[in-house]
Amino acid sequence: MQKTKNIEIMVGLFVAAGFAALFMLAMKVSNLSAFSENDTYTVQAQFDNIGGLKVRSPVRIGGVRIGRVSSIRYDDNKLEAVVHMIISNKHNKLPEDTRANIYTAGLLGEQYIGLEPGGSTEFLKNGDRIVETQSALVLERLIGHFLVNPPAEAAK
16 A cells, blocks of 8 residues: 555655646747846837747847847837837947847748847947837748849849
8 A cells, every 4th residue: 555655645746746847848949938027128129020939039139149139019100019028127238329230040940130230339228229120031021022123044
């Protein structure tokens, strides 16, 4: 009787550890565990086209994740998408003239914001706006452009 009770306890602990591992994996995949709201600052950027960018998409510099997209809204006055990003305070030395570009990870991968630091001696602060942006490259638009306007060599 004691032996079956010990086996049941061991199986229960094993199942609980499996659920804990699945929970940790889900938090890692959903980017929720990366930053707490207390050790971040917010910047925003405006784009003509954000493609498939989503809330919680990564913000990277040189391939290193330094933040995430916290919200996306549409500005009716400027007719552009406004993207709010939260950046870790460990990376609070981003120059004011930093560029924000929307890239795609792989051919069919997720979209993310890539930051390219400028040369300014002043740094971005909480609530600042990144002025220089480059919108997402939309594959359908690019293909449509080449179908309507073929390159000069192909037309000959």
